[in-house]
Amino acid sequence: MIRSVLPVLLALLTTQAAQAAGPAVDAGTRQPTNWTAIAMFVGFVVLTLIITAWAAKRTRSTKDFYSAGGKITGFQNGVAIAGDYMSAASFLGISALVYAWGYDGLIYSIGFLVGWPIIMFLMAEPLRNLGKFTFADVVSYRLSATPMRAMAATGTLVTVAFYLIAQMVGAGQLIELLFGLPYAYAVVIVGVLMILYVTFGGMIATTWVQIIKAGLLLAGATLMSVLVLATFNFDVNALLAKAIEVHPKHGAIMLPGPQVANPISAISLGTALMFGTAGLPHILMRFFTVKDAKEARKSVFWATTLIGYFYILTFIIGFGAIVLVSTNPQFLDASKQLLGGGNMAAVHLANAVGGNLMLGFISAVAFATILAVVSGLTLSGASAVSHDIYASVIRKGKVSDGSEIFVSKVTTVILGVVAIVLGIVFEKVNVAFMVGLAFAVAASANFPVLLLSMLWRGLTTWGAFIGGFVGLISAVALTVLSPGIWTAVLGLSNAPFPYTSPAIFTMPLSFLVCFVVSKLDNSRTAQRERLAFEAQYVRSQTGIGAEGAVVH
Amino acid sequence: MDDRTAARIRANPKFQLLERTRRGFGWTLTIVMLAIYYGFIALVAFFPAMIGQSVSGSITLGLVLGIAVILSAIVLTGVYVWRANGQFDELTREVVAENVRELELAR
Numbered sequence: 135m136i137r138s139v140l141p142v143l144l145a146l147l148t149t150q151a152a153q154a155a156g157p158a159v160d161a162g163t164r165q166p167t168n169w170t171a172i173a174m175f176v177g178f179v180v181l182t183l184i185i186t187a188w189a190a191k192r193t194r195s196t197k198d199f200y201s202a203g204g205k206i207t208g209f210q211n212g213v214a215i216a217g218d219y220m221s222a223a224s225f226l227g228i229s230a231l232v233y234a235w236g237y238d239g240l241i242y243s244i245g246f247l248v249g250w251p252i253i254m255f256l257m258a259e260p261l262r263n264l265g266k267f268t269f270a271d272v273v274s275y276r277l278s279a280t281p282m283r284a285m286a287a288t289g290t291l292v293t294v295a296f297y298l299i300a301q302m303v304g305a306g307q308l309i310e311l312l313f314g315l316p317y318a319y320a321v322v323i324v325g326v327l328m329i330l331y332v333t334f335g336g337m338i339a340t341t342w343v344q345i346i347k348a349g350l351l352l353a354g355a356t357l358m359s360v361l362v363l364a365t366f367n368f369d370v371n372a373l374l375a376k377a378i379e380v381h382p383k384h385g386a387i388m389l390p391g392p393q394v395a396n397p398i399s400a401i402s403l404g405t406a407l408m409f410g411t412a413g414l415p416h417i418l419m420r421f422f423t424v425k426d427a428k429e430a431r432k433s434v435f436w437a438t439t440l441i442g443y444f445y446i447l448t449f450i451i452g453f454g455a456i457v458l459v460s461t462n463p464q465f466l467d468a469s470k471q472l473l474g475g476g477n478m479a480a481v482h483l484a485n486a487v488g489g490n491l492m493l494g495f496i497s498a499v500a501f502a503t504i505l506a507v508v509s510g511l512t513l514s515g516a517s518a519v520s521h522d523i524y525a526s527v528i529r530k531g532k533v534s535d536g537s538e539i540f541v542s543k544v545t546t547v548i549l550g551v552v553a554i555v556l557g558i559v560f561e562k563v564n565v566a567f568m569v570g571l572a573f574a575v576a577a578s579a580n581f582p583v584l585l586l587s588m589l590w591r592g593l594t595t596w597g598a599f600i601g602g603f604v605g606l607i608s609a610v611a612l613t614v615l616s617p618g619i620w621t622a623v624l625g626l627s628n629a630p631f632p633y634t635s636p637a638i639f640t641m642p643l644s645f646l647v648c649f650v651v652s653k654l655d656n657s658r659t660a661q662r663e664r665l666a667f668e669a670q671y672v673r674s675q676t677g678i679g680a681e682g683a684v685v686h
Numbered sequence: 687m688d689d690r691t692a693a694r695i696r697a698n699p700k701f702q703l704l705e706r707t708r709r710g711f712g713w714t715l716t717i718v719m720l721a722i723y724y725g726f727i728a729l730v731a732f733f734p735a736m737i738g739q740s741v742s743g744s745i746t747l748g749l750v751l752g753i754a755v756i757l758s759a760i761v762l763t764g765v766y767v768w769r770a771n772g773q774f775d776e777l778t779r780e781v782v783a784e785n786v787r788e789l790e791l792a793r
Binding site: 237247248251259378390400404439442445446669671672677 | 722757
């Protein structure tokens with residue numbers, strides 16, 4: 135059974151690639167306890183707990199808890215969004231992909247980036263102008279609250295669950311490797327810290343933890359890239375030439391490889407990555423932490439810039455690792471594989487260019503990254519339960535701030551415990567498909583309903599409800615029927631659905647069902663909902679009446 | 687906002703200008719981004735040999751195009767923010783100012 139080191143890597147990989155890039159990790163490859171890394175990580179934890187204590191004093195209302203009181207600036211929010219997006223998987227996974235296959239790594243990172251401009255052009259402003267705490271606020275703005283919130287909360291929880299399991303399993307495996315701690319300890323540490331950040335500090339703490347971590351990750355990746363380029367006197371050509379010379383595939387690393395050998399798989403995966411981004415609940419939630427549409431736009435611009443810059447760095451880091459790590463026997467085992475598995479390319483490179491101190495720093499940053507990402511995910515899952523299901527559906531909005539926050543904190547603790555248990559139960563599962571599934575569900579269920587509710591007058595509750603669930607169920611079903619689960623997990627032959635990602639089929643299907651059902655729906659409610667679009671549209675375009683907005 | 691205020695703002699020529707201009711601009715940029723991305727993926731999927739062509743020494747066409755796609759995403763979002771924070775926000779302010787009385791009453 136192949137067990138990839140980093141779950142998030144899986145988002146990027148087909149089974150065959152995962153097998154190639156992430157050789158089996160067993161207990162025998164655990165690293166010796168790395169005290170430098172542990173010391174730096176403890177430093178990060180202490181700092182973030184101080185921030186959490188500070189944030190706890192400032193978290194009084196639901197608005198503070200879910201959206202940091204709307205007081206985050208555009209730049210700060212852009213850094214936090216970039217932080218949510220630059221998971222340990224992006225950093226270690228993409229550089230590992232470049233290390234193993236060269237050019238394919240760049241193709242994947244581009245797929246992850248190009249969703250951002252689309253979010254900016256079509257969604258950022260109406261989202262900010264219509265929403266309050268969760269994207270369910272937007273889809274239930276003029277549609278019937280109970281079914282829409284139930285649908286959006288389901289989409290949120292399913293997306294968050296798959297993403298969270300992947301992150302927890304990845305965290306456990308990564309920490310086992312980096313720090314030499316047993317897997318279960320690592321999962322428990324991540325779960326407990328995350329519960330502390332979210333329950334005490336809410337969105338304020340979660341955002342600042344994310345900002346600090348993003349700063350550390352960008353600084354670390356920049357430093358490594360500069361050190362790599364300095365080895366070649368900043369001559370990129372010399373770096374590439376040397377990489378081609380020493381890599382076993384030689385010139386082929388500059389060409390598209392097996393990940394994109396099947397055009398339909400390549401396009402389908404690209405579609406899931408691109409539009410899935412626009413349906414990830416923990417990312418959408420960040421749009422409500424800024425005060426208006428203008429700051430929301432600035433957030434997306436900074437996020438796009440930082441993420442794009444970061445992906446260029448991971449490419450340099452991957453090529454640096456080909457040259458400096460693959461040629462150094464210190465980092466390889468007897469069969470010339472990387473010690474600790476393929477995903478460790480960037481970590482070994484840190485050691486190669488900066489010694490033990492740099493190794494400790496990069497390891498600590500990778501751990502901090504996982505911690506920050508799971509906190510954001512958990513907060514978004516908890517808000518779906520407390521704000522959408524408890525406060526809006528069960529209590530019909532008649533609920534005090536205090537009891538809503540209490541429900542949210544209890545949910546956070548439950549989610550944290552569930553995440554720890556699932557992380558331990560799923561230790562051996564191939565998490566690549568969990569992340570792929572999270573993106574496919576986000577692109578096929580959350581994104582179509584959200585986009586149509588904001589932009590299309592004709593959408594009705596029935597159309598959105600049925601279309602959203604068709605997208606959700608078909609994305610999950612086709613993933614189970616794809617080689618990733620059918621062949622690799624269930625051990626059956628001939629997967630009925632041959633492609634890596636279902637999104638190219640399920641996303642258009644969801645749009646189509648939303649459209650057809652809405653067109654057929656001529657109930658009184660549907661007519662009222664179409665009429666209500668006018669007022670919603672004016673607010674979404676001008677921000678008049680928006681949460682936190684001031685009309686002069 | 688009540689329906690009458692909404693209808694009034696909807697009929698405002700400046701609102702219509704704002705709405706039309708922004709929608710056109712947003713969709714144009716979306717189509718440009720999609721064309722760039724799917725064009726790149728199509729090149730990778732159907733003409734992989736072109737990706738490996740040398741531009742200068744070991745620097746290949748694929749590398750230059752890949753970086754260009756990343757930069758185009760950043761530039762396009764930058765262009766949108768620049769125009770939205772200037773022209774679109776100015777129009778929004780004017781629409782709000784012209785309807786300030788109704789909005790006050792509606793509150």
